[in-house]
Amino acid sequence: MKKILFLLFYKSLFCQDFYYLLDYTLKKSQIINMAKIDIQSAIFNYDFYKSYLYPEVYISADYKFSNTKSNEYKNELFNEYNNHQNTVSVILKYDIFKFGSDYYKMQSSKENIKSLTYTKCKQELKISLELLDYYKQALLIKNRINIYKKLKLAYEALYNYSIRLNEIGEIDKLDVNSYFLELNNMQAQLIKFEFDLNDILLYISYLSSLSVDDVENFSNIDEELITFLSFEKSNQYFEIQSKIKENEYILKSLKSQKYPTFTLYARYDFYDKSKYYYEHFINSSTKHGYIVGLNFTYYIYDAKKLDSQIQLKKLEIKKSNEELSLARLEYNKQINELIFFIKNKDKILSTLELIDKESKIASEYVNKLNSSGEKTKIDVLNMSVDNLKKLLDLNEYIININANKIKIKLINTQNKLC
Secondary structure (H helix, E strand, O other), rough: OHEEEEEEHHHHHOOOOOOOOOOHHHHHHHHHHHHHHHHHHHHHHHHHHHHHHEEEEEEEEEEOOOOOHHHEEEEEEHHOOOOOEEEEEEEEEEEEEEOOOHHHHHHHHHHHHHHHHHHHHOOOOOHHHHHHHHHHHHHHHHHHHHHHHHHHHHHHHHHHHHHHHOOOOOOOHHHHHHHHHHHHHHHHHHHHHHHHHHHHHHHHHHOOOOOOOOOOOOOOOOOOOOOOOOOOOOOOHHHHHHHHHHHHHHHHHHOOOOOOOEEEEEEEEEEOOOOOOOOOOOHHHHHHEEEEOOOOOOOOOOHHHHHHHHHHHHHHHHHHHHHHHHHHHHHHHHHHHHHHHHHHHHOOOOHHHHHHHHHHHHHHHHHHHOOOOOOHHHHHHHHHHHHHHHHHHHHHHHHHHHHHHHHHHHOOOOOOOO
């Protein structure tokens, strides 16, 4: 029992850490596992196309029986009026020259393996960034909940104090109602944040396949670099390029099918007219025979089936090139946004920290004035509310900084394990 409780505590403790969640998610993700199955299928498909480069050898056994009422005709067909015939054949068939059609299919399947591998890696990055985004949202909402709980206490104090001031005639009823509305707004926002946090934690649980009921602040964050992995080194670029090459090889294979096929075939037959036993003719070399030939096959007219497939592949290649251009634009947009954030983060962070510092100084000053009777308790509480709102902005910006640092690291290391 103690061991079970320890394991539950261990799991609950570590499932809150982002890096633990990320590692577990990538190992257990059904999407990633399905991508791995697709890669294995592509490998078998490559073996299938590779088999066309080798000859086929098979055995055929045949038993015939014929009967006719005409003895004269029967004599022409069968010696001694025997109407039984057995044949066993060993057959070899080998397409010796198809103008590279099978070779290009094999190369296409190799590119398909590469494409699916990069697809898996791209999905890993996508899931990582999605998990990071939801984890960040959970931290932002947790921060808001903590700040809004303090704001609620401040507005409760303001509301209660304003009631007393209204009773002695120092403030009017409108001010009391204003604090009452702010207090109710804080309560409503807290309820909404609790629901939002629960929804996000449920989605994190869905992504990670773990039961996550809380998150903790980002840890082990390296300092970000201003340099980024170029699009030409990203998994998405390699994925689309492999798709283009895959279709280009298929296109070459289709064009090769416009030319004839030269096939070598050989057949060795064992035959006899015995009614019951095949071994009779196997033991007699005089009843054996063989045939060797070269076949030439050329489709003169196929109702434009091949031309339609060729045009379809050309369109798929054109579409993939458009996808590549669009992916480059989206990737560069994402990188430029991160670069802009990095270049300005220290400036904005220092400004927010300065505002927070000055607000605390002002709050201390107002407290002193309140002690000397120059400022009211209302002023002190309002200053506290203002400080909490500034602290909210500062904490949110710090969370965003840390999330973007992790995002940059994920983007820059996306192809190391691929």
